[in-house]
Amino acid sequence: MALSQLASSSPSRSVNLLKPLLSAISLHRPISTDTTPITVETSVPFTAHQCEAPSRTVQTNAQELLNFFRDMAVMRRMEIAADSLYKAKLIRGFCHLYDGQEAVAVGMEAALTKKDCIITSYRDHCTFVGRDGTLLEVFAELMGRQAGCSKGKGGSMHFYKKDSNFYGGHGIVGAQVPLGCGLAFAQKYCKDEAVTFALYGDGAANQGQLFEALNISALWNLPAILVCENNHYGMGTAEWRAAKSPAYYKRGDYAPGLKVDGMDALAVKQACAFAKEHALKNGPIILEMDTYRYHGHSMSDPGSTYRTRDEITGVRQERDPIERIRKLILLHDLATEKELKDIEKEVRKEVDDAIAQAKENPVPEPSKLFSDVYAKGLGVESFGADRKEVRATLA
Amino acid sequence: MAAIFQGVGAAAALSSLPSNSFDSNKSVFSPRRSFSVRKGASFAVVRSDGTVNLNPKGRRTQQLIPNAVATKADSAAASSSSKPGHELLLFEALLEGLEEEMERDPRVCVMGEDVGHYGGSYKVTKGLAKKFGDLRVLDTPIAENSFTGMGIGAAMTGLRPVVEGMNMGFLLLAFNQISNNCGMLHYTSGGQFTIPIVIRGPGGVGRQLGAEHSQRLESYFQSIPGIQMVACSTPYNAKGLMKAAIRSENPVILFEHVLLYNLKERIPDEDYICNLEEAEMVRPGEHVTILTYSRMRYHVMQAAKTLVNKGYDPEVIDIRSLKPFDLYTIGNSVKKTHRVLIVEECMRTGGIGASLTAAITENFNDYLDAPIVCLSSQDVPTPYAGTLEEVTVVQPAQIVTAVEQLCQ
Numbered sequence: 001m002a003l004s005q006l007a008s009s010s011p012s013r014s015v016n017l018l019k020p021l022l023s024a025i026s027l028h029r030p031i032s033t034d035t036t037p038i039t040v041e042t043s044v045p046f047t048a049h050q051c052e053a054p055s056r057t058v059q060t061n062a063q064e065l066l067n068f069f070r071d072m073a074v075m076r077r078m079e080i081a082a083d084s085l086y087k088a089k090l091i092r093g094f095c096h097l098y099d100g101q102e103a104v105a106v107g108m109e110a111a112l113t114k115k116d117c118i119i120t121s122y123r124d125h126c127t128f129v130g131r132d133g134t135l136l137e138v139f140a141e142l143m144g145r146q147a148g149c150s151k152g153k154g155g156s157m158h159f160y161k162k163d164s165n166f167y168g169g170h171g172i173v174g175a176q177v178p179l180g181c182g183l184a185f186a187q188k189y190c191k192d193e194a195v196t197f198a199l200y201g202d203g204a205a206n207q208g209q210l211f212e213a214l215n216i217s218a219l220w221n222l223p224a225i226l227v228c229e230n231n232h233y234g235m236g237t238a239e240w241r242a243a244k245s246p247a248y249y250k251r252g253d254y255a256p257g258l259k260v261d262g263m264d265a266l267a268v269k270q271a272c273a274f275a276k277e278h279a280l281k282n283g284p285i286i287l288e289m290d291t292y293r294y295h296g297h298s299m300s301d302p303g304s305t306y307r308t309r310d311e312i313t314g315v316r317q318e319r320d321p322i323e324r325i326r327k328l329i330l331l332h333d334l335a336t337e338k339e340l341k342d343i344e345k346e347v348r349k350e351v352d353d354a355i356a357q358a359k360e361n362p363v364p365e366p367s368k369l370f371s372d373v374y375a376k377g378l379g380v381e382s383f384g385a386d387r388k389e390v391r392a393t394l395a
Numbered sequence: 396m397a398a399i400f401q402g403v404g405a406a407a408a409l410s411s412l413p414s415n416s417f418d419s420n421k422s423v424f425s426p427r428r429s430f431s432v433r434k435g436a437s438f439a440v441v442r443s444d445g446t447v448n449l450n451p452k453g454r455r456t457q458q459l460i461p462n463a464v465a466t467k468a469d470s471a472a473a474s475s476s477s478k479p480g481h482e483l484l485l486f487e488a489l490l491e492g493l494e495e496e497m498e499r500d501p502r503v504c505v506m507g508e509d510v511g512h513y514g515g516s517y518k519v520t521k522g523l524a525k526k527f528g529d530l531r532v533l534d535t536p537i538a539e540n541s542f543t544g545m546g547i548g549a550a551m552t553g554l555r556p557v558v559e560g561m562n563m564g565f566l567l568l569a570f571n572q573i574s575n576n577c578g579m580l581h582y583t584s585g586g587q588f589t590i591p592i593v594i595r596g597p598g599g600v601g602r603q604l605g606a607e608h609s610q611r612l613e614s615y616f617q618s619i620p621g622i623q624m625v626a627c628s629t630p631y632n633a634k635g636l637m638k639a640a641i642r643s644e645n646p647v648i649l650f651e652h653v654l655l656y657n658l659k660e661r662i663p664d665e666d667y668i669c670n671l672e673e674a675e676m677v678r679p680g681e682h683v684t685i686l687t688y689s690r691m692r693y694h695v696m697q698a699a700k701t702l703v704n705k706g707y708d709p710e711v712i713d714i715r716s717l718k719p720f721d722l723y724t725i726g727n728s729v730k731k732t733h734r735v736l737i738v739e740e741c742m743r744t745g746g747i748g749a750s751l752t753a754a755i756t757e758n759f760n761d762y763l764d765a766p767i768v769c770l771s772s773q774d775v776p777t778p779y780a781g782t783l784e785e786v787t788v789v790q791p792a793q794i795v796t797a798v799e800q801l802c803q
Binding site: 117148151154160162171175179180181187208209371374375 | 504530533535536538540541542543544545546547548549550551552553554571572575576580581582583584585586587588589591620621623644645
């Protein structure tokens, strides 16, 4: 009962009288940082393959739930805004939106530290934000401006943030999984005691290189966690048409797997924490996040030719990740409806400000075309006395 | 000097690390190495002209021409000082370079099929697994796409893997990883990640190995932006290029040749590397510039013998750096001789020779007295039959004819 905690010990009768006063105060009250544990049960139990499923009861607290809400609101708003920007032709090329799947990004972050690595494919805007990427970097990169995280040279599919161990951002389906296993190898080599989460989709799950990489990771006992974000459609192809065995968590065969309700941020958090602990001791594990994307595969895909609008609205009504957290917050009285709406308004403003700032940002200089093709030099003195530069530019 | 201190520092650091990533019992330095470090030998930097026992111009007609074919003990290579050096075969030179770099930097690791316990299919990694352990010399399953990808992922974090393709042709399976990730990540991440990986392996036409095992991947990889490609041809430059490639912050593809692994040469004892972007002057001359690399260097030198007897004076340059081209050395040579012959093992269509022809024409057209002649392999899958295979690649006789025609 957060409200009553703030009010001086007033009998319950006078709460009603105090409510207008309190609501005035509440506008200035900061987001609850209450860390008393709240126990929540996930709506769907975990299904396990070759391992013991973690418990359905998740420990959380007010601060975490409100952070989830806020972060997911930011992500949702950002993706919707990107949709408008794309239609306004400020974002070009490919733009793959993540709305609907936010719970995976926030739940994962809650279970990890910044020492753990995350690598994903092209649907990376929200994962980037989860890894402390700023909205300005996102919108500037999407619009091809200098302030973008890749200086405008990567685009929607190439977001990277080295200082928070976010390794992108990859356009070729499935190619990021061997890279992710390489990251896990480096972590084992350097004895980092950290893990790598390599994310891929249900479409990429049919790539051979996944199984190759999983095999090597299992042989070398690498702390790699392969996360299949199963949104049930590989672009326009439904999973039952693409995979003989759509039980992606079982596909690892010798590697244990866990199927998780990917629309429930707390379930995701529980599963990721479990997986991290497992991978550090026993090698690779597969997580299948049962999730859904509201948009089509990308902005050029309406998303309705291969699935019904009823299905989309159905999922939105029943399983929307933000609504879930909202209900949970309201149930435990951690904030009022109005406060949550205020948060959303604030988020909207934040996103709009970032877009405005990004629009002002200049495009990269023409000379930047040739920068960062190669890293400079060998790092050792190896040249003779009069070594000249190569004349022709082959950068 | 800096490198020697780095080496000593690394050695000290290695032995003091409580949680070594490799078994410290195995970090025994071979006597040769510690000997040179103790003596405080200078970091011998040898320019490519230094490797040939140059005579002043007036005496070139009496100049000895190195043998065109393998196995000779030529003391010309150890030229930096009067140190006698030591003799070894090309694969041993690669091994030596790799071993030295692994000792120097604990982040260097080797990945490939049969590189560990088996010792490498061409013995380039022989003994390394015993010395450095299974975490630094890694036997992979037959999964080029993924282990190349893993090498690139590890490189993104700062490790320096050396990925071996048992035969370069197998790396076609990893083309996506090499092109999109290895080459492009530095650029698409806005400079955040460097990929200090070395991808190496033998390629080229061997002795009746069949079409699929006789591929020249340099022609396929040359367009990938962001990578460097070098081709070694002698034990001296093999070791030097291997070491430079490992130390480079850029991804480097080191092309070896199946038939050159048993070349013998005397190389210096002290630590040295070869400049990755530099071409090697094999034989200075006046009449024609012959540009070549890898195995064809030896066919050219064999032809050069015949040409000298016929009174020609060819300048032979081993371009070594396939991407980017060393247009400085090549340009100076073209300005001197005004005639260019390219001898390569790639196929006619889309090979290194094709690109080199274009690059020279674009930059030095005014200096050319005749069109550039490019001798390449035939545009056919390499046949198994020995007689046919011989005709597929360029032979010394063809080189002689071409020079004669060019110099008319």
